[in-house]
Amino acid sequence: MRAIVFDQFSVRPQLRDIAAPTTPAAGVVIDVEATGVCRSDHHAWSGHDATIDLPHVPGHELVGRIASVGVGVEEFRIGQRVTVPFVCGCGTCRWCLSGNAQVCPEQTQPGFTHLGSWADQVVIHHADANLVAVPEELPAAAVVGLGCRFATAFHGLRARAQLSAGETVAVFGCGGVGLSAIMIARALGAQVVAIDIAEAGLESARTLGAGRTVNASGLSPDELSAEVVAQFSDDCPDGVDVTVDALGRADTIRAAIGALAPLGRHVQIGLLPEEPVIDVPRVIALELSVLGSHGMAAADYPGLVELVVAGRLRPQELVTKVIGLDEAPEAMEAMSVPAVTAGMTIIDLGR
Template structure:
């Protein structure tokens, strides 16, 4: 089958013929219909994340925001059948550890990141496998476009889990989103759907315009202000700061700006992962966080059962992940789209739907 193959850090990826995945007894094999192209693919392509134990080796097939039709089913699988349309969390879980049993499969003790390790290839390919399918294969309701499902992928799912479950966004709360790439725009959309009053922060006017279309009430362009946190606070009642602030990019500046945008008792949500510049370490105003009782939360992916909430909100017209999809591409275009993300010029979510 054809697949996009990683050749080494910052080396051009190539489309090659590779062996199709085998079906494990507890797994399924899926014929790919669509797969989002994520900034995490760019991180992996550049060689980031060795500081968290991910070492990308040549031969990897990336792609972790997939949807497709099941074509093979293992003997031990009971919940999924041939012909079902499915997606999967990118951080696959085993369903048995203490976190899985508590409904937090996204932080499974044996979590496997799809497309970032050799034994779990990704979906920039004609077919992809899902391990422990009764746990990880999520059936898609009828009538939902595969491109929209790929759009909710890693970025939308992570934003939804973070904004809806990790922090407390109530109707009328003020929410700042720092960085309006795919995950940031997803956070804007989710926060607006939950009744938050959103302030979107980005240096790109096209991204800010899209944020406004997705519900942002105010926008701040850091290139046009001297003090980003103060500019954000001016968008809130009595300039007290926001109730929730999201760093959806992961660089040191956006993380600190997010924490410093908070009101007393506010909650910071970290979604963006750092780059080689930070290597996982960012200095923060700890004393102010203590005296103001600001809280710091992380969001990593989403447990499988929360997809049902997203589908219900989609059915009710409250969420529309497809609005964040800005282009569809072919498998041959994936390498160039991934490598182009180094200039932060991508607006919204690109999705590959031609294999």
């Protein structure tokens, strides 16, 4: 099969013919229809993930059809159209059995723990616990992002922060995850303010549902907190209900926690290179909640898919570029340079 392969970190990957995968006992092989180009793929290629063995195939956001099923797979069949969360559980531990496979100690991740979806085919382990059936009518562009950025944002806002309609949300960072969080917050009926230093990102945020935006350029964390609170001062003078850090910076986390109202909830999605300093006295005094979101279990996908089928959430609006597999090496290298425009690139395996 065709696959994008890299033998060294940070060296341009290549399109090659490699051996097609064999089907694991409890898993499946999927013919990839389309797959996403995600910042996490770039981190893996750059050598920032200790789970990567070389040579490697990136890719963890995907939609496709089951090509073969292993012995023991009962819930899925050959030819079925599916997607999968980027964190796949073992299906048998207490975390998986409670519906929390995203924190499974024995998790697997295509594109990280094993070869990924920038290829004609990809293996998914423990299929019954991890596959998600996809309606035929949904375009690939509406499905690919559900594997990572939209799932992480949805889980963070609905399951972790328990966001309710009418509440206020401040999203720090208007990249892929941040824009997904904005779209999901609006779909859930919240009021949203988006924060970034790039006007292109803020413009995308406005287009995708943010009612207010703040350009953080030149603002200290305390000044940024005050500016965010001011956006809702007429209705919520004490601060916002939920903040999301989709960037992964110590200063944005400080600003986000500083903008929360009493009993507010902060959702941390952005990964950080080092441990940040959190204003713990404020967390204690206002009884704030600091919550992490790391993907989402397949068990929680029906609610997300329902929003897409109903048209309340349109992930395809985040897609700004569709490329073929032969263009993927260039797309990987391009992520080394800060993006001028916000949006999502997907790889169409049929091009």
